[in-house]
Amino acid sequence: MSKFSKGGKKGMPAITTSSLSDIVFMLLFFFMVTTTMRETENKVVVKLPEATEVAKLERKDLTSYINIGTPVRHLQAQYGNDARIQLNDSFKTVDEIRDFIAAERDAMSEADRQFMTVALRADENTRMGIVTDVKQELRRCSALKIMYSARKAAE
């Protein structure tokens, strides 16, 4: 009688769900491939400065990161709250950048070395003194391609 009566005979065939798992697996593989696990733990607080003219980083795999900022709160008792440089997983001094760059360069293939980029991720409240020191050291190691990491400002 009513439109929604569940007629015994004209029941809709159940949608087969056997392909559901295939679809989900496909999505799963997509995310597995695109995921990049964060390799290093941040030991410094980095709040990037804002900029409007930012460009995208071309090759993520050819990029080395140098973090500059104040140590995170629970490390401040040990390291103080002055701006520090973090390379990979530990605090380093300006002089150790040379070894870091050399190691990063060795890890790359011969052809890729010229495209190596160093991304400077410095906190917006850092003073330029330490950044200048890092830049000078990079010039000495002839790692000349650099990028000042920044957030894209909302327009």
Place this chain on the structure above:
Amino acid sequence: MAKKTPEINSSSTADIAFLLLCYFLMTTTMNQDMGLNRRLPPMPDKNQKVEDQKVNRRNIIIVKINSADRLLAGSEPIHVSQLRDKVKEFLSNPANNPELPEKQEIDIEGYGPCMVSKGVISLQNDRGTSYQAYIAVQNELVGAINELRDEWSMSNFGKKYAQLDEEKQAIVRKAIPQNISEAEPKDIAKK
């Protein structure tokens, strides 16, 4: 007769896959790193004397940022918001003002002769300058150059710089070069 092996119930594979999917969804970081690309000048040779660094006075604009994040462009103190227009005027020199940089005719491959400004922006900062202010200034400088490139490619190719193909972008880059010099750090005596 061989024993029949009972079929493994596979209805839960979807659930397992979902669980894994959720995990990877959560841990994925899709954010692309953004920033301002820059090329540092190579370290000068120690044996090489500091010479032929002389650039004609009119061809250089010195932008200084002091430790209080105040800005000096050319000879007058200005605000960051004014910097873009000043730099644009400096680099384009529309009225051929003798105070502003001269232009040189350069033959660009694939385009032909073109008047290219010889202007150089020299950026100097203090050790006490905050990174935020420094990036803000860098951003304005890059912004000014990007706007000039857009204008140039708009009048020559009828498209914006970003929409041009690789070759034409190279032409535009040659026509409007990005000459920003990040000066050697100077020991600024405390006065």
